[in-house]
Amino acid sequence: MTGREFLELDSPQQRLYLERFKQMEIIQKMLNELPKADQNLCNHGSYFLGANASLCGLAANNFFRNILHVRRASLVSALPMAVIPFLSTVAVYEVFVRKPLFSGELNCEVCAVVRGGLIGAVVGGLYPVFLALPVNASLAARYSSSPLPGKENLLRFWLTTSQPVFRKMSWGVLTQVLTGLYLATKHHGIYIKVLQQMNTSRDPEELQA
Numbered sequence: 001m002t003g004r005e006f007l008e009l010d011s012p013q014q015r016l017y018l019e020r021f022k023q024m025e026i027i028q029k030m031l032n033e034l035p036k037a038d039q040n041l042c043n044h045g046s047y048f049l050g051a052n053a054s055l056c057g058l059a060a061n062n063f064f065r066n067i068l069h070v071r072r073a074s075l076v077s078a079l080p081m082a083v084i085p086f087l088s089t090v091a092v093y094e095v096f097v098r099k100p101l102f103s104g105e106l107n108c109e110v111c112a113v114v115r116g117g118l119i120g121a122v123v124g125g126l127y128p129v130f131l132a133l134p135v136n137a138s139l140a141a142r143y144s145s146s147p148l149p150g151k152e153n154l155l156r157f158w159l160t161t162s163q164p165v166f167r168k169m170s171w172g173v174l175t176q177v178l179t180g181l182y183l184a185t186k187h188h189g190i191y192i193k194v195l196q197q198m199n200t201s202r203d204p205e206e207l208q209a
Contacts, residue, residue: 027102030194038190045183046098049124050090052179056172057081057128063165064136068146077135085128092123097184101191113184120180125173133162 031042061081064070070077097115100106106115137158140146149157 026198027104027191027194030197031102031190033197034190034193038193041186042098042102042190045187046090046093049093049120049176049179049183050086052120052172052176053085053089053124053128054082056125056169056176057085057132059172060129060132060165060169061136063168064132064161065139067161067164068136068140070136070139070143070145072143072145073139077132077139080135081128081132084131085124088127089119089124093119093180093183098187101187102194109185109188112188113181116180116182116184116187117177118180120176120178120183121173124180125169125176129162129165129169132165133158 031039034042058078058081061077065074065077093116096119097106097112101112106112137148141148148154
């Protein structure tokens with residue numbers, strides 16, 4: 001099959017892909033015409049959620065270190081607790097909220113806001129706490145900073161150890177929920193602005209130029 005014959009194939013899947021790609025180009029062009037504040041919030045808003053996730057990770061790491069009396073390798077435990085939650089939160093938000101919104105795949109405001117809140121709670125709030133537990137458990141075992149139980153009492157020990165940390169981090173998780181809700185609401189508002197500009201454009205063919 002020659003390249004020309006391949007291009008002449010006009011399946012529904014190809015038409016849908018081309019229409020979606022054209023819509024993404026139009027949306028991106030309209031985004032570039034918005035005020036700088038909207039552009040910055042659209043392009044970099046997820047970094048705020050990621051930064052809060054890093055703070056949650058560092059706070060949870062500090063709580064576990066104090067409970068387990070870990071005094072060594074502070075940088076070794078702090079670095080992943082700052083970097084991994086940040087990257088994970090930004091990536092998940094981009095994949096499930098921002099990219100679907102500004103590609104035209106996610107038009108439901110409630111769906112976008114719920115996704116933002118869930119990502120803030122689970123990935124930006126709870127995940128850093130769960131990540132801090134094995135990091136500091138391994139350090140406590142390595143440096144023998146705190147007596148660890150045998151396998152038969154291991155689950156009960158970590159549940160008891162984690163409870164005060166989760167209680168202290170509840171405000172951080174709530175903050176992440178509100179941040180995710182706010183960010184998704186603002187992003188959907190920007191998406192609505194783009195749609196309104198597209199609908200009020202007098203010459204739609206110029207958008208495709």
